[in-house]
Amino acid sequence: SQQGEEDPQALSIQEGENATMNCSYKTSINNLQWYRQNSGRGLVHLILIRSNEREKHSGRLRVTLDTSKKSSSLLITASRAADTASYFCAINTGNQFYFGTGTSLTVIP
């Protein structure tokens, strides 16, 4: 399968703590993207990192990409209860996107 695989499957932290989730994949990519999904809703794009980039920041989000290890990580700093959601990585190869099974994040107030 070309899809990404997130780790851990579930994560529970206290408000204010940092949350880190990882994504591994098996194929060459154009870019890797992270999305967020609140229960029963559509996905919202968070950040895109190209294959020639190693790190990107967006607000409280930090994404790293290691193409030699075929892995990426998403760090959410100073988490809030509103960050509770599922987070998916999506790898882009050509014209298609392949999504992982997601990390379910719970932030406890």
Next chain:
Amino acid sequence: DGGITQSPKYLFRKEGQNVTLSCEQNLNHDAMYWYRQDPGQGLRLIYYSQIVNDFQKGDIAEGYSVSREKKESFPLTVTSAQKNPTAFYLCASSIGPRGLAGGPGEQFFGPGTRLTVL
């Protein structure tokens, strides 16, 4: 107010019936996608289209059909041949092949349609 819409939000179907899910976007995007999501799972690609009047099968196209007669619209028909159609269906669009170097860019998702077969 730009965006991507899906209708209906909930859909119930009897076994043996075909149903069509609507997806419309006013983002002027060339590419559109249909995904299926099962409980606790990621998204699996059903069909995608890079341009009007052209579409490609994804990983799980069997039992589904699509059309792309207009840039703004990409309806999905779930046919009676789909053996387990109960799922959450998500439509997305992206700028497509003319987008930034290194891929079609980010996807914008609709709110989804939850289909239940009775």
